[in-house]
Amino acid sequence: MADIRYDIIGDIHGHVLELRQLLQTLxxxxxxxxxxHPEKKRKPLFVGDYIDRGSESVEVLDLVMGMEQAGEAVALMGNHEFNALCYHTPGEAGExxxxxxxxNTKQHEATLAGxxxxxxxxxxxxxxLLSLPLFLEEDGFRAVHACWDETRIAFLRDRMPAARLSDSLLTEAAARGSELYDAVEVVLKGREIDLPEGLFFYDKDGHIRYNMRIRWWENPEGATYNDLRVKxxxxxxxxxxxxxxxxxxxxxxxxxxxxxxGHxxxxxxxxxxxxxxCCLDYSIGKGxxxxxxxxxxxxxxxSENFTAIRHRMHGWGAIRSV
Ligand SMILES: [Mn+2]
Incomplete structure (x- = not known):
């Protein structure tokens, strides 16, 4: 895939109108x-989280899947796609x-409704969805939904041909405690650490959390907890x-x-x-x-290479375009 110029696109979360607007702006x-794209060899690379939250998850799936299957886009798996696969797949005991x-149902409800x-x-x-790779390495860059953790990526390269899951690998990856579970968790959801004793906060969904996502691109030696928080x-x-x-x-x-x-x-x-x-998730899923x-x-x-579309409720318009 050398020579291809990618427009790398962040989490979409069921917002097909903004996605169409973004593609047109690009x-x-x-x-x-x-x-x-009129320029040959230019295509979108989606970093996952196509579904949930917004009301157009099905429309986003149809568009992204159609483009990917036609060879007009590359699409990676996000944690929402992984979760959805697990939600809709019975394990050995039938559960x-x-x-x-x-x-879990609330997290997925917009897609179920769609x-x-x-x-x-x-x-x-x-x-x-099961065929979507969990990461992509090209000569000049890398892409993943949440965290390019070199140890976990090396492990996944070993276990997953072409960075893809299969039915049996999905079952294994869903089993808490397996090494595959840990690797998929970190790559799709990011690295976290426990907060010091007695500290907690409430996340965007109001759930209490005793751990925090960390800036996995910052040296943790000598850093404080606040230094390492992502937001x-x-x-x-x-x-x-x-x-x-x-x-x-x-x-x-x-x-x-x-x-x-993204993520x-x-x-x-x-x-x-x-x-x-470069993180490309700027919360279209939250308006x-x-x-x-x-x-x-x-x-x-x-930073000149960013293009961004505001949520429809702000009115249409690109923030910046190359
Ligand atoms: Mn995500």
Whole structure:
């Protein structure tokens, strides 16, 4: 896939109107059921989380699946796709791999409602969702839904041909305690550490949390909990991070090739974390922004390459376009 110029697109979460607006702003034109770019060899690379939250999960699946199957896009798996596969797949005892608890069902309810409204079933999308790779490495960049953890990615490369799950691997990955579970968890949901004793916060859904997502691209040595939090929306304390909770002391270094991911529900205008670290989830799922980065092959990233579409309730308009 050398020579291809990618428009890397963050979490969509059931917002097909914003996705269409973004593709048009990037210069794509409608062609059949999908979009193509007049520049040959330019295509979208989606970093996962197509479904849930927004009311157009089915429409997003139809569009992204159609483009991917036509060879006009690359699509990675997000944690919402993984969760949905587990939700709709029975395990050996017949119980779903992801239990149908109130919390799990609520996380998935917008997609369930969309499927019912379209009088269609999850099985239409299942094989395609299962075929989505969990990560992508190209000569000039890497992409993953949440975390390019080198140890876990190496393990997954070993276990998963072409970075893809299968039915038996899905069952294994859903079993808490397995090494595959741990690797998929980190790659699709990010690295976390427990907060110091007595500290907790409430997440965006009002659930109490005793651990926090960390900036896996920052050196944890000498950092405080607040230094390592991804977003400034919780006070995680200024105590030094307990390094024994991060046994490998690993972080994604500044000399590595650029890495793109989504997942973190960022707010505001898209910005780079570093010139080789780019998160593209700007919370369209919460009424904010759908973001893309146009990768031009350069080894260092440039914030001029962002394009972003505000949620429809703000009125249409691109924040910035290349
Ligand atoms: Mn996610």
């Amino acid at each position: 210069g794509y034109r409608e062609a059949g059921e999908g979009y193509i 779903p791999l992801r239990p149908h608890t109130a919390k 499927l019912a409204r379209h009088n269609t079933s999850f099985s239409k999308y299942r094989d395609w 400034p929306d919780c006070d995680c304390g200024d105590a030094p991070v307990a390094l024994d909770l991060l046994p490998d002391r690993w972080h994604y270094g500044s000399a590595e090739k650029p890495v793109f991911f 973190y529900w960022l707010q505001g205008d898209p910005a780079l974390f570093r010139d080789n670290v 904010e922004t759908l973001a893309a980065y146009t990768w031009d092959g350069k080894p260092r990233l440039n």
